[in-house]
Amino acid sequence: MSPNGLGKLHKASGIHTSAICRTAGFKQPLFRFFALLFSTLFLLLTANPAAAVAPDSIQNTLEGCRNNGDITLPNGSGQFVCPDAAYTTGNLGKGWNELDLVPYRLTVNAGNSAPASQQYTIAVVVDNEDAGKPGYDVLSTLTKNVGLSSGTCSIQSVGAQMVLTPGIGGTDKSLYRLVTINQNKNSTCVFDYYARLALGSHLYPGSSLHANLTNEAFTTAGIGARDVSIPVKEILPQELRKDMTASQDTDYSWNITKQANPTDVSFGNVCAEGFDDQLPVEITIQWTRSAAINGMITVTTNVYAKNPASRTITVSVSDKIYKGLTPTTQVGSTANSGEVDVAAKTEVLVLTNQQTLPASDGDQGAFNDVATATYIDKATGIAVPGNTTATASAAISTGTTTNATAVITDTESITGNFLQFSVDSLGGSVAGSFNPAYVLGTKTVGPVNWTSGEQSSSGSVVFMKTIHLNGQKITSGTLTDTATLTPKDGSPQVSGPVNVAIVSSSAAELKIDKSIDAESMSFLAAGEKYVIRFTITRLGDATYQDSKELVFNFGDSGATKSVSLTGLVPDTYQVVEETVFVNAANVEAIGVLADATSNSRSVDLTVTDSTPICLGTAVFANKRAFGPATAEVQKVTDPVLQSGDADFKWSFTLTGPGAGTGVLAEADAGGGAVAFEAGGQPFSLSEGVYTVTETLKSGWDLNSVNADPAATTCSFTVNYPADAGKVFSCLFKNTKRAEVQVIKTFNGAPITGSEVFTFSLRTGASAAADGTILQTLQANAGNGGTITFDKVVPGDYQLCEQGILAGWTTSLSSMAGAFSPPNGGDNSTTCVGFSAAAGQSVSFTIDNVPPPGGQAHTIGYWKNWASCKQSGGKQAPVLDQTMALAEPTGIQVNSFYLHGSVATPDVAPDCSKVVNLLNKSTFSGTKKASDPLFNMAAQLVAAELNYAAGATTCAKVSEAIVAANALLTKYQFTGYGYTGKVSATDASLARSLATRLDNYNNNLPSACL
The missing domain is CATH 2.60.40.10 (Immunoglobulins)
Incomplete structure (x- = not known):
């Protein structure tokens, strides 16, 4: 059979094929390398299993007991719990030493926005070992502090002490316990536990030993960074x-x-x-x-x-x-x-x-x-x-x-x-x-x-x-x-x-003084209040964060209040305020009050020349009168665009009371918020409902509005006085679709003839699943062999080449992770997985080489790609055409041959006999799938068709073909039946030969070993 003959066959069918490089010289180490590479990529690209329900509207505080040398345990109740005033979110001082049971305290607050009841799981974690040196070696269970807890909350379960390797924060090992908590809204739960400083912990590398709070996946998602540390250099040994x-x-x-x-x-x-x-x-x-x-x-x-x-x-x-x-x-x-x-x-x-x-x-x-x-x-x-x-x-x-x-x-x-x-x-x-x-x-x-x-x-x-x-x-x-x-x-x-x-x-005190002017207080009505929230961070420790609140109620006689944080490590602290208006229905609106200067204060509580600053004060004073509410819009894109890019500028329209046909704003992608303006000034909003709409660009998808993936517009209601001076912000996030390009060559050169190559873009395809076909395109001489799947939503996909003829090779099959989907037992499709990022252009250059030396096909392929096929579909008569190529000899079965026709290559005289044998049936159609000789004959016929098509060959398979025909001759196999009863030995031989031929038809390396 000549390469030109198969080239004609390819043109006649309009379909191509490829091999998966299953030759007698195939190297197992190479196979293992690609298998390892594919499995690694699979693990990296596969999403983590779904975790349990995360905490919803929960605020966590992790504290440890600060010991300045004045703490002795257990307390009077026999517990390893410190006085309440000793707990801090900062450094735990110089008083903890080896074999101490260091007390920790977890406080979880569920506010009014939390679900009525919920169950969630978090993890308490401590450093266990690094560089072979111990840190903490015991982590206790958690117990509810009844005296400090309010509302309904309970511990559903506390897991056993476990070791996490590698540990979090760059340590070699961490100790952890998973804690499942039941909690209702508007409740505060306080839990106490301790960790033991190991014998030898004074040798722990690094500057500090850490206790952490994480989610059950050991990250801070949904939890926030919660870290309390002990300075290692202060730990004294036993x-x-x-x-x-x-x-x-x-x-x-x-x-x-x-x-x-x-x-x-x-x-x-x-x-x-x-x-x-x-x-x-x-x-x-x-x-x-x-x-x-x-x-x-x-x-x-x-x-x-x-x-x-x-x-x-x-x-x-x-x-x-x-x-x-x-x-x-x-x-x-x-x-x-x-x-x-x-x-x-x-x-x-x-x-x-x-x-x-x-x-x-x-x-x-x-x-x-x-x-x-x-x-x-x-x-x-x-x-x-x-x-x-x-x-x-x-x-x-x-x-x-x-x-x-x-x-x-x-x-x-x-x-x-x-x-x-x-x-x-x-x-x-x-x-x-x-x-x-x-x-x-x-x-x-x-x-x-x-x-x-x-x-x-x-x-x-x-x-x-x-x-x-x-x-x-x-x-x-x-x-x-x-x-x-x-x-x-x-x-x-x-x-x-x-x-x-x-x-x-030293443990310093940070005092926060807040005053609100009379005009601001006059806006409050009965049942309304201002809640001033302060976030406190530490310059020298990025993990430290605390918060405090001051509440100014309607009818308060004074408009100046204070709150303090005590027990602070000497350092510089940053205090940032946020004002919240709470109406009579207990609904919050952010950003009501504005400070006269800024909402941030820096307070120095450091030690200079061994002398500490024991008290520092951050003073905030509201002096600005209320103004009208305004609106602004911001655009975020994926990918990030640069000035000069075609889609850099985006248009938005604000409609609502007083806005007429709409107030326009133009925002730069990735830029800051842009105000809706009228006459060069921010547009003043009246009471009522407003909507901001985006002018969508071609090739882009709107992902979310203000983090809501279901929203397509930004709507808000203005209500005075609660919204006086408020800026309503709308954040639109858009993602640019990707494109996938296939550059198809034929035998290393551009397509010039009538060859047609079919490709599909799929999701969910694997060696065990056909997946869902999203688009199908054909590469030919008319499009220069270049096709493009455009407007592809970013995500994971599979590119598949379909209808690959036996004996042909496609470079797609040599790519890392290439596989054939089930396809009803028809292995003429080869796929490879890939990821398309937002705005990305993914390109594949794929070359097809005609026989000889290409891939073999299964019995499912041959019986479906035939003029006398029993299945539906529009498959070309590849079986008939291949039998024509095998003439004048034909396809051997036993000592007789089944023939095609050179004169009528699309209709083989013995098509039905071959298809029946491939179907593990007699020539007359009687099913014999459990018969070892008919089962072997099906794989034999497929293997000989693959040989005729120019698929790769090897000595072991050639020997199996000869042996299979010899075994059929022994029992005078006619296609309608055979003579005598097959011995147990010969039945075993028939199954062995069928297995080798089946492996060959499936392009498995074991067929040639």
Whole structure:
């Protein structure tokens, strides 16, 4: 069969075909690449599954408890809930540390515009892990705060604590819970929960740890940005501290321990009323004398646990002593503290491990020690991952000594700007003296030195101190205390320094003053009011936003009111006001009042030279009289147009009372709002109904008016005095339609002959669905092979080439994601999906190449494209024409042949026999679809027709054709029946051959493997 012969066949039928490159040399890795590419594109282009109903007219506020060092939990009711005044939408201060349960509060308000009742789902989220470092490791369930909630609201369900990977905000992992809430209109619901700062959270990368509120898809759509943060650098770790001594051949052994209460001091908010600039600290030093065993070695270690958290933490410590200076060979037994409760912000001696060891254990002249602490969270009952360790070492003090007495010395000092301390009194069993002399109560930065004098027994001393802050200053520092015990005949024993961390912070107040002039107040009638809404944002934190309201009612005697925000992080804040008029029917109208200058104020609440600004005031005063209402219009287009573009300018008409035949306005696409004017001035609106209409341009669709997709005009009603001075705005959004162009070539060159190529534009087509045909066009020599589907609404489509002849190739099939729709089992159509954006011109250049080497077609194709087809339709007699090409040999079945006619190529003499076999029937039309030989014969005939048409061939398929005919010969197959019963082996062979031939007819690579 020659290429010219198939070229004539193509011209006669007026239909073309293409192959999908299913050859014997087809590479599986390439197939997998395109399959992966297609699946990736599919996932990117496929819309997300429909989510649950989003909150409707709900205002959310996420707050956390600000801790300036003055919060201790749980509260008096045993809950991890802070005083109401401590909750803030800003930074949570410097007082939260590892293993704290940080309280959060979610407030959701459903106003008058909310549905009567609704159920919605949101997500509470916290940072869990980043760069392998933990943040929060526990997120509690939510509980309703009955005392603060109003109206009817309830928690339908709270999901389990789950891990989101990757996390939100660029973190590696987040913890979240999905919360489903039932809420009625005009109600406020308040929910409390907490998150635990993990052991090791002070190592979390970045500047802050975040708590977020999102929708159930973990975005802010419908929720707004809600983010509360804790500064990581302020988080203090859970710590162990220890010391160690070793002595041999002494009459007595000594041990010294030291503790501070509290372990860290916070002056809290220096802007707070009643701020105290003097805070107490106690340092307790204890020493013990005990008898040593002659010749043996006495080793003593003291292990302290420091808990910086604002709640009690339970610790369990194990301590091991090793020979030498490396933790390799343990000596003695492991000491265990058991569970010890360490109160908030204290350091406790949890274990003294004193062991008497044989002299042989001291053969390396020293010992070292490792203490390991694990933590128990009794409040949550949830295990605390990880542990902390502390190490110490000591050389063995040897010699014939008595160590009967010892002298204890102590030195203390303070660091940090604006900080001093004083020693106010001493307690304990020993008085001692200061050297150099020091007068109790004197403020100093130190050092202050104290000595006990010679002591012959156990004892203690308590230093009662005061830390002094010089005024309202923001600072940090450390009070350091180091004690040393020096035996009379031995080496000094130094108790590791006690470091008391000191910090102060500020939480400023922002006051908003609003006054309304008498003329503005005179417009109010009974039942009416002005609601002044303020939006507050923070310059240094884009996620911070808060809001406040002031209400001016009819009959108010005064027209000046104030509202405050407290507990603010030092920064510059922007306050923007919006005025709302509410009529007697409780219906709102935006923009009634105007301020004398602007509706925005900037308020500085920063810290300069360590001195905070504690109070800032934003003053708003309405001084402008009311004016008439006006109207404006704005145009938005997709795509965005530029000046000079043909469709850049749009015309609008305002009709209504006093507007006559209409007031015109011309708006630029993408420009600002344009006023409707008369005589060069904004047109003054009278009371009544007005309508704004757009003059639509060809090739454009009106998408929405004021965000309403169903609207085609903008209508509004003017009602004075509520609408006095109001500007009615109309926003029209239009989308330009796209166009899809097909540039068709024939064998790499422009179409010059009578070839006709049919294309359709579809939606919803896939390998499993034919989709909906929107337009069908034909490319031919008359249009130069170029066709255009114009005025295409932006969206997802499929371009399909139809009626592709067997043996032909189209470049469409090699495009990423190409597929054949079901088409009733007829695989002569090839499609590819694409997206058309607004105003976009999408172009496809598609080339067709005639046989040989093109694609094969299925039995469904061959029996439908025949002169004797049993189906409807106007398909050309391609089967007859292909049988004519197979002459004089014909199509082999068994050892006989079915023939076409060269003289009458459109009518094959054996057309009905071939179609019946393709239909898995006998020549006389009896159905035999379950018969293995007839089933195989149908695929055989289709494969031989594909061979005759010039489709791609391969050795495996050629061998299958020979084998199939041989099997038919074995059973003397006549087309009406066959002789004998097919054995199980031959039936299996027939099915195997039918499968291979079917794969070939469907252009599957497995046919040739």
